[in-house]
Amino acid sequence: MSVAVREAASSEQSAKGSRPPAAPRPGRGAAARRKSPLARGGWTPWLYLAPALVVLGGLLVYPVYQLGLISFLEYTQAQVSGGEPTTFQGFGNYATLFGDQQFWQVLLATVLFAAACVVSTLAVGCALAVLLTRVRAVPRLALMLAGLGAWATPAVTGSTVWLLLFDADFGPVNRILGLGDHSWTYGRYSAFALVLLEVVWCSFPFVMVTVYAGIRAVPAEVLEAASLDGASQWRIWRSVLAPMLRPILVVVTIQSVIWDFKVFTQIYVMTNGGGIAGQNLVLNVYAYQKAFASSQYSLGSAIGVVMLLILLAVTLVYLRLLRRQGEEL
């Protein structure tokens, strides 16, 4: 594309009112000098974006639409095999779902479990990030590598390893704690606690590494000034570090909420598909069981929609927080 054509294309665009959002400017000459040459792209950015938009449209937006659609239909094995036509149910599936005692129980368990995971992960991650800044290279490297190891461990692997560690007969933990052949997966709360430990183990390193990177980016002068002014360690953390790290803390919190709300593999493997009589079900596993174990695809989709809406709400809160911080996207 020649420069002239490109210029023409972009001026045509701005004539249509699609001026770049940077700021209204009087002349194009000034604008061109202020911005990089690439910035006058015309259609080029859309060309670069095309593959991403195609993939996301086909494999993310379309399935979300389908998910919503299925949740309003009657969709069981008969419809899947084509034996019966699909019928529109309106909010019938949702009515069934919300009338089910188990759904509310699972929803409550999911929210509480996710909250416990997020709080524990953040507490452990932040504490260890601060610890990392206080030690010399060797202990720091040791902790960093151990953390990376836990982070890198696949969820399936981590789940089975933790099961072995807490195994009633052959596990070392019961031996160390002198618990005999106490079974951790039998009781509802001890099973949840075991899964929580595994989730925290494999997700705190992300928080630790990110917050540590954030603390390292805080200029030493600021901390020194605070320390010269006689601020205590706690005061420095509360009044200097925490406010400067706020954007990072927001990001890791939201990421943790999203990840922990969606825990699937750990629950599925460690409690063998949701625990005894479904006592350890969370929404994700519940939706999976409804859809693929009992072929109630529309109910499973309705559960998926509920999850989607909850996470969307979390995202909107996140965007508000970002905006309040005056972040430029």
Next chain:
Amino acid sequence: MSSTTSTTSTRPTGLASTASTATPVQTKGFVRGFVRRSVQRPWRLAAEASALLIAAVVAFPLYWMALSAFKPAGEIESTEPRPWTLSPSLDSFRRVFGQQEFGRYFLNSLVVAVTVVAVSALIAFLAATAVTRFRFRFRTTLLIMFLIAQMVPIEALTIPLFFQMRDLGQLNTLGALILPHIAFSLPFAIWMLRGFVKAVPEALEEAAYIDGASRTRFLWQILFPLVFPGLVATSVFSFISAWNDFLFAKSFIISDTSQSTLPMALLVFYKPDDPDWGGVMAASTVMTIPVLIFFVLVQRRLVSGLGGAVKD
């Protein structure tokens, strides 16, 4: 705020003292001066001791996994578990690689993960360039859409994706695992790559054009090599999500076990009532090692990349 300690003078010159102007690649603020000044020796020793202790606790499950993989059968299923073994054996590994087509599953997992990483890295690079180097209409809207897309729980989409893959004739093929994972790793990759693309100075771009380079040439011969380290760091996340995938493998690979991947193969050894712990741990070890290697290799980039990704 002038620095008085010698440690702060090691900060590279030219880095402004506000965190927001530090680029992800060269983020190097030091808190050591602060630490050295205000933490007394016994406290630091205590901190270092606890750091080492915590590192040991965190690493213990991995140690136990590898240990159990090498223990002879009688020692694993013993009610007196010992944290060492005097007669390491490869029996469990032999069982894993012998009993079924484990090598095949390993290869399948590798094909899925590598394809996802390569394709999503390329697509994300182009998209990240578009949203950082250009100003165009709907740019902010797009960025917000990417952010929202990142939040979509992929597990919730298993049901519609199942039907979509069936209609595309991809069920029971590796494509059913590759396609969704490319889509799901894109938003986060774009979001994280932004920091790396932004870090390349615009002056470089102008110089390239003045020297007569075309836009395509700048993109692939100048920008791409400069962003490549960031691309590698970003790849960790897509690699992990593809390598670890359990739900899609379980749902989409239903009848053709030759297309199965490692997580499914591992669970063959894990029967809830009577697990073959040696086999499970040997398979787990084999499955964990590639990710571990990848992580250690990109560790540096990862730390600075995360710092950059969340800061902008």
